[in-house]
Amino acid sequence: MFVVTLNTDSVWLSPPVIGDIDAICAACSDSVIAEWTTMPSPYTRSDAEQFVRRTVPSGWADRSPVWAIRERADGPAVGMIGLLARDSSASEIGYWLAADARSRGLMTAAIEVVCGFAFRPDGMGLERIEWRAFVGNRGSAAVARKLGFRFEGVQRRGLLQRGVRRDSWMAALLAEDPRTQVDGWPD
Incomplete structure (x- = not known):
């Protein structure tokens, strides 16, 4: 897959680079990120190095792109967003933001631009994005719901987190779905 950068007026997405390692390590040391992701905890500089040097390039080579979220083109990485290929027409979206970047609309903008690229025929040509x-x-969940993802249910012990299976929520966005908030999500 070709490497592509994406942007809007408020967010810039580009593949993470070596210079992002310290920012990634610092953000992923946040207990909130550890609670809600499958990343190693404690998260070390070695984990960040492996992510940037190995995981990101192999993902781009295998239709599973990862972008660093930045507030300006030359800014530091304040989060990550990526698509994990499920098959040639579907991917799973994953994302996180550093604590000081939350609640400012950055993730909403990042997901909008990534989904737009993923669904475009000249982008990835996907039909479905799972969350x-x-x-x-x-x-x-609030961000996914706001952008039109439809809640599809609970997967009992659906995700593995550091050796422990946990229940997970599942939702999806189809290429033809309106990008507006939907009902039917858990309270």
Whole structure:
């Protein structure tokens, strides 16, 4: 897959680079990120190095792109967003933001631009983007719901987090779905 950068007026997405390692390590040391992701905890500089040097390039090579979220083109990485290929027409979206970057609309903008690219025929040509999160991750759910993802249910012990299976929520957005908030999500 070709490497592509994406942007709007408020967010810039580009593949993470070596210079982002310290920012990634610092953000992923946040207990909130550890609680809601499958990343190692404690998260070390070595984990960030492996992510940037190995995981990101292999993902781009295998239709599973990862972008650093930035507030300006030359800004530091304040989060990550990526698509994990499920098959040639579907991917799963994953994302996180550093604590000081939350509640400012950055993730909403990032997801909008990534989904737009993913669904475009000249982008990835996807038909479906899945979202999964551990039950209770209301912050992630709020953003997905706002952007039109439809809640599809609870997967009992659906995700593995550091050796422990946890229940997960599942939702999806289809290429033809309106990008407006939908009902039917858990309270």
